[in-house]
Amino acid sequence: xxxxxxxxxxxxxxxxxxxxxxxxxxxxxxxxxxxxxxxxxxxxxxxxxxxxxxxxxxxxxxxxxxxxxxxxxxxxxxxxxxxxxxxxxxxxxxxxxxxxxxxxxxxxxxxxxxxxxxxxxxxxxxxxxxxxxxxxxxxxxxxxxxxxxxxxxxxxxxxxxxxxxxxxxxxxxxxxxxxxxxxxxxxxxxxxxxxx
Amino acid sequence: xxxxxxxxxxxxxxxxxxxxxxxxxxxxxxxxxxxxxxxxxxxxxxxxxxxxxxxxxxxxxxxxxxxxxxxxxxxxxxxxxxxxxxxxxx
Numbered sequence: 001x002x003x004x005x006x007x008x009x010x011x012x013x014x015x016x017x018x019x020x021x022x023x024x025x026x027x028x029x030x031x032x033x034x035x036x037x038x039x040x041x042x043x044x045x046x047x048x049x050x051x052x053x054x055x056x057x058x059x060x061x062x063x064x065x066x067x068x069x070x071x072x073x074x075x076x077x078x079x080x081x082x083x084x085x086x087x088x089x090x091x092x093x094x095x096x097x098x099x100x101x102x103x104x105x106x107x108x109x110x111x112x113x114x115x116x117x118x119x120x121x122x123x124x125x126x127x128x129x130x131x132x133x134x135x136x137x138x139x140x141x142x143x144x145x146x147x148x149x150x151x152x153x154x155x156x157x158x159x160x161x162x163x164x165x166x167x168x169x170x171x172x173x174x175x176x177x178x179x180x181x182x183x184x185x186x187x188x189x190x191x192x193x194x195x196x
Numbered sequence: 197x198x199x200x201x202x203x204x205x206x207x208x209x210x211x212x213x214x215x216x217x218x219x220x221x222x223x224x225x226x227x228x229x230x231x232x233x234x235x236x237x238x239x240x241x242x243x244x245x246x247x248x249x250x251x252x253x254x255x256x257x258x259x260x261x262x263x264x265x266x267x268x269x270x271x272x273x274x275x276x277x278x279x280x281x282x283x284x285x286x
Contacts, residue, residue: 011286018282023275026270026274026275027267027270028267030267030268030270030271030274031267031268034268035265040271043268044271044274044277047270047274047278048274048277048278048281051278051282052278052281052282052285055282055285056285115253116253117252117253117256120253120256120257120260121256121260123260123264124264125264125265125266128260128261128264128265129264129265132261132265143261146226147258147261147262148261148262148265152226152227152228153226153228168219168223171222171226172219172222175222175254175257178257179253179257182257
């Protein structure tokens with residue numbers, strides 16, 4: 001959050017910004033918080049804390065700019081600083097997997113996928129959701145921001161404090177991991193995932 | 197099976213530059229490419245089988261994520277609770 005305060009808003013302006021620019025994003029914020037914490041109470045606390053911080057630092061928000069990205073950034077930082085450690089959900093991160101992915105700068109776009117379009121279309125909401133939830137938090141986050149919330153790479157870079165190139169490669173890796181999950185579901189459903 | 201696959205015999209079966217092509221296709225799907233991307237996309241999908249398959253799989257995954265990872269209902273009392281807390285810190 002910027003320490004520089006451009007100007008001070010009056011109470012009336014603060015309330016107007018809060019009601020018209022911040023609160024309309026509460027559905028997306030709660031969804032993001034729930035998919036980070038997997039717990040209703042933690043998600044509520046996280047969203048509430050985010051809104052309180054947003055109000056407290058409202059002078060560093062420039063009216064009419066991207067409130068959603070600004071709020072998501074606060075929520076993400078709150079999650080990392082306060083919730084990640086005490087999250088009730090045991091971490092499903094396969095450390096080796098994450099480390100291997102992070103340690104290579106070059107993304108392998110050659111990975112062939114034998115997952116079929118039809119198999120993905122036939123999957124139930126629970127399977128898709130579970131596959132997403134099973135990803136390590138950093139990978140889950142980029143997919144949520146991009147595919148569920150429609151943020152651009154540039155917005156994601158600001159929310160996550162990482163370069164755009166890293167957004168791009170992390171997304172690609174996240175999607176490959178997601179495809180691995182979906183592929184194993186497809187196999188369980190009896191789809192033939194082998195090449196012709 | 198996608199009906200367009202019937203015309204797959206016209207496409208080359210190997211992509212000479214998969215890494216670059218797939219990266220471009222993914223950027224297009226994410227709305228990050230604008231200048232001339234429609235033409236590039238049409239050409240790749242018409243001429244290259246691996247690009248065609250990668251594009252359609254990536255596209256359907258984005259669609260199911262968006263349609264099936266529905267938003268969790270925000271607890272009704274959350275907004276009121278936030279407003280109340282803000283009154284306290286004012």
